[in-house]
Amino acid sequence: MLMIEKALREADTMIDREELKRRLPVKIMHQTLNLILSYFEGRGMIVDSHKGILWIYNPSPKLKKAIENAREI
Numbered sequence: 072m073l074m075i076e077k078a079l080r081e082a083d084t085m086i087d088r089e090e091l092k093r094r095l096p097v098k099i100m101h102q103t104l105n106l107i108l109s110y111f112e113g114r115g116m117i118v119d120s121h122k123g124i125l126w127i128y129n130p131s132p133k134l135k136k137a138i139e140n141a142r143e144i
């Protein structure tokens with residue numbers, strides 16, 4: 072899980088599953104990768120669309136405070 076997280080964090084743009092597998096230091100089964108990506112998506116850490124996968128999680132306290140203090144338009 073940690074190597075998948077690291078590969079997604081380091082990606083500058085959306086990447087597809089095959090590109091993600093190529094960037095991993097070891098081979099991983101497709102079903103295992105799908106299970107891990109499903110977990111990340113359920114936790115709100117990634118966006119998984121037909122265009123690819125993108126890491127969106129940002130635990131920054133400044134960002135959290137700005138969102139809490141923001142007004143919805």
